[in-house]
Amino acid sequence: MSRFQELIRKTRDAIQQVIVGKKEEIDFLLTALFSNGHVLLEDVPGTGKTMMAKTLARALGCSFKRIQFTPDLLPSDVVGIQFYNQKTGDFEFRSGPIHTQILLADEINRATPRTQSSLLESMEERQVTVEGKTMKLPAPFFVIATQNPIESQGTFPLPEAQMDRFLLKLSIGYPNLEEERTILRRFKESVPLEQLDTVLSSEDILHIQKEVSAVAIHEDVETYLLQIVQQTRSSELLATGISPRGSLALMKASQAFAYIQGRDYVVPDDIRILVPKVFAHRIILTLEAQMKTTELEVLEYILEHVAVPVERI
Amino acid sequence: MKRLDLPLGAVFFLFFLALNMESGILLWVTVTIALWILAARWWKYHMFQRLKAYFDIFPKRLFPGEKVSGYLILENRSFLPIMNLKVDFTLWGKMELKSTHLTAMNRKKQWTRYEGTFFVGPKKRIRIPIELAGELRGANIIRDLLLEVVDPFGIYRVEKSFHLFEEILVYPIEQELEDLTELNRMPLGDTVVKRWIQDDIFFPIGARPYQYGDAFTRIDFKATAKLQSLHTKVYDYTAHGDVCVITNLLTQEAKWMGVDEVIMERSLSIVTRLARESLQKQMRFSLFINAQMGKGLRVFELPAGLGRLHFRRTLEVLARFSHAHATPFSLALTQAKQRFPNGALTIVITPYIEEKIQQELNYLSLKGFEIYWIDPTNERPYLHEMTVGKKGVGLIG
Numbered sequence: 001m002s003r004f005q006e007l008i009r010k011t012r013d014a015i016q017q018v019i020v021g022k023k024e025e026i027d028f029l030l031t032a033l034f035s036n037g038h039v040l041l042e043d044v045p046g047t048g049k050t051m052m053a054k055t056l057a058r059a060l061g062c063s064f065k066r067i068q069f070t071p072d073l074l075p076s077d078v079v080g081i082q083f084y085n086q087k088t089g090d091f092e093f094r095s096g097p098i099h100t101q102i103l104l105a106d107e108i109n110r111a112t113p114r115t116q117s118s119l120l121e122s123m124e125e126r127q128v129t130v131e132g133k134t135m136k137l138p139a140p141f142f143v144i145a146t147q148n149p150i151e152s153q154g155t156f157p158l159p160e161a162q163m164d165r166f167l168l169k170l171s172i173g174y175p176n177l178e179e180e181r182t183i184l185r186r187f188k189e190s191v192p193l194e195q196l197d198t199v200l201s202s203e204d205i206l207h208i209q210k211e212v213s214a215v216a217i218h219e220d221v222e223t224y225l226l227q228i229v230q231q232t233r234s235s236e237l238l239a240t241g242i243s244p245r246g247s248l249a250l251m252k253a254s255q256a257f258a259y260i261q262g263r264d265y266v267v268p269d270d271i272r273i274l275v276p277k278v279f280a281h282r283i284i285l286t287l288e289a290q291m292k293t294t295e296l297e298v299l300e301y302i303l304e305h306v307a308v309p310v311e312r313i
Numbered sequence: 314m315k316r317l318d319l320p321l322g323a324v325f326f327l328f329f330l331a332l333n334m335e336s337g338i339l340l341w342v343t344v345t346i347a348l349w350i351l352a353a354r355w356w357k358y359h360m361f362q363r364l365k366a367y368f369d370i371f372p373k374r375l376f377p378g379e380k381v382s383g384y385l386i387l388e389n390r391s392f393l394p395i396m397n398l399k400v401d402f403t404l405w406g407k408m409e410l411k412s413t414h415l416t417a418m419n420r421k422k423q424w425t426r427y428e429g430t431f432f433v434g435p436k437k438r439i440r441i442p443i444e445l446a447g448e449l450r451g452a453n454i455i456r457d458l459l460l461e462v463v464d465p466f467g468i469y470r471v472e473k474s475f476h477l478f479e480e481i482l483v484y485p486i487e488q489e490l491e492d493l494t495e496l497n498r499m500p501l502g503d504t505v506v507k508r509w510i511q512d513d514i515f516f517p518i519g520a521r522p523y524q525y526g527d528a529f530t531r532i533d534f535k536a537t538a539k540l541q542s543l544h545t546k547v548y549d550y551t552a553h554g555d556v557c558v559i560t561n562l563l564t565q566e567a568k569w570m571g572v573d574e575v576i577m578e579r580s581l582s583i584v585t586r587l588a589r590e591s592l593q594k595q596m597r598f599s600l601f602i603n604a605q606m607g608k609g610l611r612v613f614e615l616p617a618g619l620g621r622l623h624f625r626r627t628l629e630v631l632a633r634f635s636h637a638h639a640t641p642f643s644l645a646l647t648q649a650k651q652r653f654p655n656g657a658l659t660i661v662i663t664p665y666i667e668e669k670i671q672q673e674l675n676y677l678s679l680k681g682f683e684i685y686w687i688d689p690t691n692e693r694p695y696l697h698e699m700t701v702g703k704k705g706v707g708l709i710g
Contacts, residue, residue, distance in 0.1 A: 237372065290621050291484070291628055292374035301371045 004208050005262055011059050011199045018055040018192045019048060021179040027260055028170055028277060029056060029144070033205065034212045035256035037167025037249065038123055038143040040108075040158075040281065045148070047172045053104040053144045054193060060205060061198035062101035062140070067119075069111035075118035079128040093130065098122055101138050101202065105145040109155040119143070120162050140205045160240070160284055167249050168274075169281040208259070215255035216265040220309035225250060225271050231302045232279065237289040238298065242279055250278045268308045275299055320350045320468055353468035360391035361471050364433075366400070366458055369440070373481045374629070375447040381481070384440040385415075387460075389433040398431045399461040406453030408481060412443040447483035450578065452633045455479040482632040487589060488582035490687070491695040520544040554596045554658060555617060557682075558587055559649050561642040561663035562602055579689040580662050581631050587660060592624040599652065600627065601645040605638040612640060612648045646673050656681025661699070664690045674699055 008030065015026050029052070032039045041049050050066065057064030067078060080096035097103065098119065105119055122128045126137045145166065148155065163169075175183060186192055200208075225247065233241030242250075254270045261270075280295045289298070324347045331339035370383030389395050404410050405424045410417075412429070419426040433439055447453070458475040520536035523543035536544040562577050584600060591598035599617035615630055642663065649659065659682045661674065666686065678684050684699035 288376070289372070291376075291625050292372040297372070 004204065004211065007200050007204060008208070008260055014059045014196055014199050015052075015055050018196060019052055020182045020186065021175055022048075022052070022172060025052070025170055025172055027257070028168055030260055031253055031256040031274075032167045033060075033140065033142050034208050034259065035167060035252040036140070036209055037253065038145070038165065040163070040166040040169045041144060041146045041172065042149060042169060043146065043172050047174060049144070049146045049172060050104060050106065051193070052172070053102060055196065056144075057102040058193060058196045059198065060102070060200050060202070062142075062202055062205075063138070064102045064104070065097040065100040066104040066106060067097050068106045069108050069115070071110060071112060073111050073115050075115050076130075078115060078118045079122060080130055082131050082133075093133065093135075095135075096128075098128060099135070099137065101140055101142065103141075103143045105143060107147060108145040109147040109157055111156065113156055113159070116156065116158060116162065119145075120158075120165050123165050140202060140209070163281045164243070164245060164249070166281065167253055168277045170277060212252075212256045212259045215259050215263075217251065217255065218265065221266050221268055221271065222251075224268050224306065224309050225254070227306050228271070228275060228302060231306060232283055232299075235298065235302065237285060237293065238283050239286045239289075240284040242282055246279060246282045249282075250274060253278050272303055272308075275303060321347075321354075324350055349466055350468055353464045353466035356391070356393060356464045356466065357469050357471050360393055361395075361462070361464070361473065363390035364388065364395065364398075364460060364473065365390065366460055366475055368443075368455060368477065368479050370443075370445065370479060370481065373479070374625075374632075375445075375481065375483050377448060377450065377483055377486045380444055380446045382442065382444050385412075385443055386438060386440050387431060387433050388438040389435060392435045393465050394435050395433045395462055396465070397462060398433055400429045400431060400458070401461065402427055402455060402458040402477070404453060404455050406481075407449040407451050408453040408483065409446050409448075410443055411446070412441060414441045415443065445481060447481070450483050450485040450581065450632055451635070453481045453483065455481075482629055484628045485578070485581045485585045485631050487586045488579065488694060490583065490586050491693060520546055554594075555653060556587065556591045556596045556598050557601070557617075557649050557653060557657040557659045558584055558599070559601045559642075559645050559659065559661050560584060560603070561645070561661070562604060562639075576664060576689050579694075581634060583662055583687055583689055583694055585628065585631060588624055588627045591619070592621060595619060596658075598623065598627065599649075599657075600630075601649050602634070603640045603642045603645040604634075605640050612645045614648060614652075617652070642670060643673060646670070646677070650677060650680070650682075653682070656683070658683045658685075660685045660687060660696065662687045662689055664688060 011030070012023070012026055016023070019026065029039060033056075043049060053066075054064060067073075076096070078096050078098055080094055080099065082091045082093055084090075085092045108116060108119070122137065123141075123143050126139075126141055128135050128137065147158070174180075229242045229247045229250075232238055235241065250271065253274050254266045257270045257274055258264070258266045276296055276299050279299055283295050283298070285293070285295060285298070324343060327339065327343040327346070331343050365386075365388040367386055368383060369386055370381060372381065375381055385400070387398065387400070400415075403424050403426050410425070410427060412427075414431070415427045415429040417425050418428045429441065431439060431441070445453075456477050456479070458477050459472060460474075461470070461472040463470050520533040521544060523532070523545050527545040531546050533544045533546040560580050562580050588598050588600075597617040597619045598615075600613075600615040602613040604613045605611050613634075615627060618626070646661075649657075656677075659677065661684065663670075663686070665688075666674070674684050678699065685696040686699050687694045687696060
């Protein structure tokens with residue numbers, strides 16, 4: 001475990017050479033990667049979403065592709081297409097940009113629901129089927145989807161049922177004054193991304209994913225997690241609480257998060273930190289509650305009112 | 314100058330007296346009293362400071378007629394009990410707070426003061442249940458929580474204040490409106506968006522020459538008349554229609570008649586209904602009120618937005634709206650005109666339309682605004698067509 005811990009530390013440092021600040025967000029991205037999940041980034045343009053994805057791909061030595069979603073994008077533009085090659089007289093498959101290890105799906109909510117589905121289904125199954133032919137996607141397969149805040153014009157919001165394909169929903173936000181000053185200085189003459197070396201390989205990531213699943217979670221911490229989930233199901237403000245898939249997602253994310261912090265066990269703080277990221281996009285407020293509060297406020301209220309397991313010394 | 318600690322001063326006096334009189338008993342008593350006072354001081358400056366008080370109320374947004382339950386929480390983090398702890402706070406607004414452990418001591422029009430006395434054991438937290446009922450629109454704020462008690466040693470009277478700001482908003486009632494079919498965003502793919510080219514104001518980009526097979530229902534007759542050839546409307550399915558609401562909330566006449574508050578509440582209720590309709594029909598909603606709310610801002614504006622977060626923001630703005638200095642209604646119309654150079658579906662909420670305003674509205678109508686009027690003084694308000702050229706509505710004068 002210590003060798004991979006060291007590599008993870010170096011990966012974070014390497015990413016920090018390009019991305020200024022945002023340590024928590026980097027940890028969350030790595031959490032999603034090591035728990036074999038995907039990430040939805042919701043943020044305004046220009047906050048570094050593409051740069052973060054590219055930097056992550058570079059540091060991990062993984063192949064990287066980007067899809068810019070537009071209203072006229074077709075599913076075949078994502079997964080690939082069979083086309084007739086006149087020279088050979090045969091049908092050939094031209095793979096789409098989804099056939100990569102790290103995929104940045106930019107502005108996913110600008111595409112029509114049909115095109116969104118083609119990506120989301122592939123994310124879940126880790127394979128694509130084109131005209132009856134099934135192809136496995138490479139491992140590891142990590143999708144970072146971005147979307148502008150939901151109130152923008154000309155968008156097709158992701159349906160709630162599809163949202164839980166994403167392990168985490170994050171927001172990068174603007175840098176503070178000092179961070180922005182560092183960005184200006186760092187990017188003044190060159191792009192640091194070009195000098196970035198690979199730290200972790202694909203095989204290392206697969207090993208880490210196996211080790212993450214072995215991270216211990218104590219019965220009391222498990223009970224704490226389940227109590228939070230139960231509260232979401234019984235809350236009057238929520239039309240839909242967390243499903244068992246959501247509980248599983250939180251458990252896996254907690255294990256990965258603990259691993260990144262250098263532990264082989266999960267503590268309640270890991271759960272508390274991850275609940276807003278893992279659960280906020282999986283719960284649905286009632287119509288009335290939508291006018292009074294937000295998902296994050298409800299989760300915050302639940303966290304404050306569920307007793308944290310403590311160890312008596 | 315720092316206040317003199319009288320008990321401690323008295324102890325010093327006794328101490329010097331004991332030394333002078335060389336009295337062992339007096340010295341022993343003095344030392345005992347001194348220790349007692351020092352313990353009280355230690356409690357006052359350390360243990361009492363660890364007392365926490367706060368409210369636990371969720372959610373903090375209500376619809377009229379709803380109630381919310383919460384707690385006043387007192388936490389004693391010291392290892393000594395606190396007896397006869399007096400709690401005092403003020404609730405600003407029209408809301409009523411009910412609790413079996415708190416008493417309303419002082420009721421004024423704008424605020425009510427509540428008081429209660431409690432015992433909090435060592436290392437204990439007590440939760441005092443409270444219930445808040447919101448009947449009337451407005452912002453209600455709980456603040457200035459004051460704790461007062463005599464220390465366990467009976468020497469010092471101490472107090473601690475918490476500068477809270479717990480805001481609980483009661484949204485306006487939604488006014489029932491007849492026939493809102495005019496607020497219409499046609500099914501996905503059919504919203505008409507017309508944009509005018511700068512150099513040729515007569516050619517709308519939202520229309521194209523007629524092609525064989527185009528539906529007759531999509532003929533753009535205005536462009537056809539202007540350009541003398543058949544044109545079809547062009548649709549932009551990614552665009553959303555705009556609903557612009559302009560209110561004349563604070564009229565002098567209403568104030569003289571003493572009905573300004575009634576008209577204001579009714580108008581805000583109508584705005585709430587229109588905002589909800591816009592949300593359901595996925596139209597962008599914006600609001601202009603003829604009220605000066607800040608320095609130099611002569612028209613209160615809620616910029617256009619859509620979605621449920623925007624609707625929530627609208628409700629919060631309407632809940633917080635209170636009496637402000639009235640500005641001419643025409644200023645609100647002018648500002649709306651500037652915000653929507655391509656026009657918008659405009660709803661004017663006003664008890665009356667004077668000639669000057671009618672002319673302004675006629676002008677807006679010719680510029681591409683679809684105008685409707687709602688009279689808030691009607692018992693059953695409805696959308697009244699004002700767009701020139703539509704259904705026999707003509708220019709005034």
